[in-house]
Amino acid sequence: MNRTTTSVQPSDTTTVTSAAGSAPAAEPAPLTFRPGPPDGTGRPEVRRSTSTVRAGDVRALLGALAGALGLTVVLFTRIAPFDGPLGFVVVAYLFFVGLYAVLVSFAESGMAVRDRAAAVVIHSLAVLVVGALVFVVAYTLWRGRSALPHLNFFTDDMSRTGPVQPLTSGGMLHAIAGTVEHMAISLAITVPLGLACAVFLSEVPGAYARFVRTIVEAMTALPSIVSGLFIYATVILILGLEKSGIAAALALSVMMLPIIIRASDVVIRLVPGSLREASLALGASQWRTVWTVVLPTARSGLTTAVILGTARGIGETSPVLLTAGYTTDMNLNPLHGPQVSLPLATFELVRSPQPSFIARGFGSAALLMGLVLLLFVVARIIGGRGPGELTRRQTHRRVLASRRDAERMGGLRGTGPGGGTYVERSDASTYTDRPPEPPGPAGPMEQLST
Amino acid sequence: MTFTAPALGTTDEPRTIKRSAGLPDQLFRGLARGSGGVVLVIMLLVGTFLGYRAWEALRVAKGSFLTTAAWEPDSHHFGIAAVLTGTVLIGLVAIALALPLAMGTALYISEYAPRRVRRTMVSLIDLMAAVPSVVYGLWGAFFLQSHIVGLSRWIATYFSWIPIFKVHGAEPGDPLATTTVYTSSTFIAGIVVALMVTPIACSVMRETFFQAPVGEREGAYALGATRWGVIRTVVLPFGRGGVIGGTMLGLGRALGETIAVYMIISPAFVIQPRILENGTNSVSSLIALRYGSASDFGMSALMAAGLALFLMTLVVNFVASSIVARSRSGAGTEA
Numbered sequence A: 001m002n003r004t005t006t007s008v009q010p011s012d013t014t015t016v017t018s019a020a021g022s023a024p025a026a027e028p029a030p031l032t033f034r035p036g037p038p039d040g041t042g043r044p045e046v047r048r049s050t051s052t053v054r055a056g057d058v059r060a061l062l063g064a065l066a067g068a069l070g071l072t073v074v075l076f077t078r079i080a081p082f083d084g085p086l087g088f089v090v091v092a093y094l095f096f097v098g099l100y101a102v103l104v105s106f107a108e109s110g111m112a113v114r115d116r117a118a119a120v121v122i123h124s125l126a127v128l129v130v131g132a133l134v135f136v137v138a139y140t141l142w143r144g145r146s147a148l149p150h151l152n153f154f155t156d157d158m159s160r161t162g163p164v165q166p167l168t169s170g171g172m173l174h175a176i177a178g179t180v181e182h183m184a185i186s187l188a189i190t191v192p193l194g195l196a197c198a199v200f201l202s203e204v205p206g207a208y209a210r211f212v213r214t215i216v217e218a219m220t221a222l223p224s225i226v227s228g229l230f231i232y233a234t235v236i237l238i239l240g241l242e243k244s245g246i247a248a249a250l251a252l253s254v255m256m257l258p259i260i261i262r263a264s265d266v267v268i269r270l271v272p273g274s275l276r277e278a279s280l281a282l283g284a285s286q287w288r289t290v291w292t293v294v295l296p297t298a299r300s301g302l303t304t305a306v307i308l309g310t311a312r313g314i315g316e317t318s319p320v321l322l323t324a325g326y327t328t329d330m331n332l333n334p335l336h337g338p339q340v341s342l343p344l345a346t347f348e349l350v351r352s353p354q355p356s357f358i359a360r361g362f363g364s365a366a367l368l369m370g371l372v373l374l375l376f377v378v379a380r381i382i383g384g385r386g387p388g389e390l391t392r393r394q395t396h397r398r399v400l401a402s403r404r405d406a407e408r409m410g411g412l413r414g415t416g417p418g419g420g421t422y423v424e425r426s427d428a429s430t431y432t433d434r435p436p437e438p439p440g441p442a443g444p445m446e447q448l449s450t
Numbered sequence B: 001m002t003f004t005a006p007a008l009g010t011t012d013e014p015r016t017i018k019r020s021a022g023l024p025d026q027l028f029r030g031l032a033r034g035s036g037g038v039v040l041v042i043m044l045l046v047g048t049f050l051g052y053r054a055w056e057a058l059r060v061a062k063g064s065f066l067t068t069a070a071w072e073p074d075s076h077h078f079g080i081a082a083v084l085t086g087t088v089l090i091g092l093v094a095i096a097l098a099l100p101l102a103m104g105t106a107l108y109i110s111e112y113a114p115r116r117v118r119r120t121m122v123s124l125i126d127l128m129a130a131v132p133s134v135v136y137g138l139w140g141a142f143f144l145q146s147h148i149v150g151l152s153r154w155i156a157t158y159f160s161w162i163p164i165f166k167v168h169g170a171e172p173g174d175p176l177a178t179t180t181v182y183t184s185s186t187f188i189a190g191i192v193v194a195l196m197v198t199p200i201a202c203s204v205m206r207e208t209f210f211q212a213p214v215g216e217r218e219g220a221y222a223l224g225a226t227r228w229g230v231i232r233t234v235v236l237p238f239g240r241g242g243v244i245g246g247t248m249l250g251l252g253r254a255l256g257e258t259i260a261v262y263m264i265i266s267p268a269f270v271i272q273p274r275i276l277e278n279g280t281n282s283v284s285s286l287i288a289l290r291y292g293s294a295s296d297f298g299m300s301a302l303m304a305a306g307l308a309l310f311l312m313t314l315v316v317n318f319v320a321s322s323i324v325a326r327s328r329s330g331a332g333t334e335a
Helices: A002-007 A013-026 A055-079 A085-107 A110-146 A173-203 A207-219 A224-236 A245-269 A273-281 A286-297 A299-314 A318-323 A342-350 A355-383 A392-413 A444-449 B023-061 B081-112 B115-129 B133-147 B149-159 B186-210 B214-222 B227-238 B240-256 B259-264 B283-293 B296-327
Strands: A421-424 A429-432
Touching: A055 A085, A085 A110, A085 B149, A110 A355, A110 B081, A110 B115, A110 B133, A110 B186, A110 B227, A173 A207, A173 A245, A173 A286, A173 A299, A173 A342, A173 A355, A173 B023, A207 A245, A207 B023, A207 B296, A224 A245, A224 A318, A224 B023, A224 B240, A224 B283, A224 B296, A245 A299, A245 A318, A245 B023, A273 A286, A286 A299, A286 B023, A299 A355, A318 A342, A318 B283, A342 A355, A342 B133, A342 B259, A355 B115, A355 B133, B023 B296, B081 B115, B081 B186, B081 B227, B081 B240, B081 B283, B081 B296, B115 B186, B133 B149, B133 B186, B133 B259, B186 B240, B186 B259, B214 B227, B227 B240, B240 B296, B259 B283, B283 B296
Parallel strands: none
Antiparallel strands: A421 A429
8 A cells, every 4th residue: 555655646647647557567566465564664564363362351350350359358357247258259259340340441441341241240150050060969979978988888778777887788779779670661661652752743743743742841840749649649549559669660751751752852853854855755655764764863862862861760759759668678579569769768868867877878869970970971972963973883884784785786787796896984985886996898887788 | 858738628637646655654653643642641641630639628628728828638727828838939039049040051151152161061051950859959958058047147137128038036136046047948948949940941041042043143243242242132132032931941840849848948837938937838848748647638638739739830831831932933943
């Protein structure tokens, strides 16, 4: 810019036209030129930082933090008769937000000050929530540390353990067995029924399906004690079954069914419609389309839905409380006699005043928490990908299957195996008719024609 | 490609399009409809059977079922006035605490978090929604109970002019006064339930915040809005349905919570509107407390209480899910 304005600095108009006409001939205009620095010193521009964090922002945050801590300490020790760690944190936080807003307002306009203050508040709310939730879980694991190291905690039941016996006696094997049996029976009921209902909701649409979906959605947050009460009213009071593992499993099934249906329905609806239509256009029946296209595509999501439903069901106490009864003995028969589960054992143990029972209660809660964590990690590993996305192993398996198909087709044509070769890559595989080495006298076309 | 024109004189009649479903397809559809029907029947049976079993008690109690605070079913003097008040108050305390927490976390995840942090946060929040309620109950009963009384006393001392924060029997001037009057209260149960429902409300809100249209977001940025400006003018108005629906879903969960509440409160069969004071009750903990020692008629009365809880959560959930469904645009689900 500077160059053009300085070079074309005419004294009158005639020279302008002559200069404009003769300039290209005399000195070819550069195709591109770099604007010099505005001060005209010719120094190259300094490279600018594109980071969204500025040094001033960090300084303002640190300064506000230091100021808030200092003010609060002064307030608590010198000025006001305040005490207590909670009050300290709250007052320091209020000072921090105020000081930060003041510091930002030195450099920015009112709109930016509000933006920064809102950002600080939102960040701190997120930190508070995560911190509180992690603390709840960590507290249980920490209090369970005294019971968990004893091996008998996992291999023994409580039938021969009195209230004053130490932690080296008695364990939670009966509750573990009960939990495993409850979940096995519940899953045997909810997985086929839930998945079939989810398929129904998305594959056979209509007014009836909409009605069922509405009811299921409303039932997702059915109070767990109501499902226990329902099974108590029907299975135990009317059918005359005693309090047993199967009644507890039925109550858990009533609770888990809407959760699994809703999660599976969402996953099945995510299957691209184009895949369905492609299958139908190839002449497949609706049943074949669901069985070979929709369900395999949604497999990882469906597994996740089932596992998350299991994680919810495994920790429920109140349905089991009403329907399973409480026992300290090992009972492997779900049809007869009370059968306790891990959350119910936790609940009953911590009601005792004995420290060793409370320690065992925390131990079984920690065990339960560990199970839920495990289920959750497995669900994340399986369900981390969207429908249709394959792992490396699945890709590899599919390539092998496709190669087998090609060999079979080649065999049908009578040219022997190896009608084509595959080029495998890390992320995808492509089929090519061309072998990697230069083709001999018989090219691919000749092979096909023979 | 050439078309052969229909011969003169013959008109091309509209053909009937018949969709012939083979036997496997008919079987499949029948099976699918059947499973939908089974699920529907189970869900409807829950309400029907509770109503059927509760009928005996409701016929005796009539209108006084809603107005009596005591629970003595064997002398035919019982009602859900106290437990229903307690349930609603615990739910309201929980929601008042969970709403800002869930909204802040959801806004952080959708607007501020870097990509890696965002995925971790989403997993963490989902995990927390699956933490067993007995774990929250343990934390509330063994840790929070003894550490929160200071806050309860502070609120009671300085805000007792607000009726719900009044505490009978408290002596704020006496430093040696016992703090047991502040334990096992609605407030403490509400805090624990708030932690339980925050992840649920948060994940609903996060989903709707993500769905705020990109065009409007970028338009706001292009007009020079700050990030908070975008949140205030685009994200929150578009996510309003999610905020309301998520809050109500959380409320539905809070109303039905049993074990965590049962472990914290000390049951009282009076209408207790003072949330900081010892003693409260909820429908679900009443059932858990009394089912073991109930006579046949007492069981019927408990079923009536369960039915009331069921209907209340059903209405709340129904309204919530219809609000969420209306705020969710159909785009993105069907490719």
